[in-house]
Amino acid sequence: MTCVLRQPLEEHEVFATDLWRVIVNLNQNKLGKLMVCLMRHDEDICAPTDAELLELWNVIRKTKGILDSLFRPDRYNYSFLMNLDSHVHCTLFPATRPPAYLWAPTFMTPTISPRTD
16 A cells, blocks of 8 residues: 555655655645654654654644744644654644634634634
């Protein structure tokens, strides 16, 4: 079976290094959700080499910079969930604070969309 995270469609790729690829998560329930995928196939998050792990942090920092410039999220959530895609990858979830309610008016944080959870 072909690993969709190892060989994504070209239009889903944000950028890539020799060791990691950043792609758009097709499930955009959180606007800007991206996945950082290991270039070589492995299913164990404990298996990346020291060089791969060091590069992962650099790629995450660069990815956060891209998302900060586009969406200005308040914070990020990260997960290594491999329930659907058995391939080492980290999902970045841009997160925003819920709206602040002061009596009648609603004041939103400067984001593209409010949180829905």
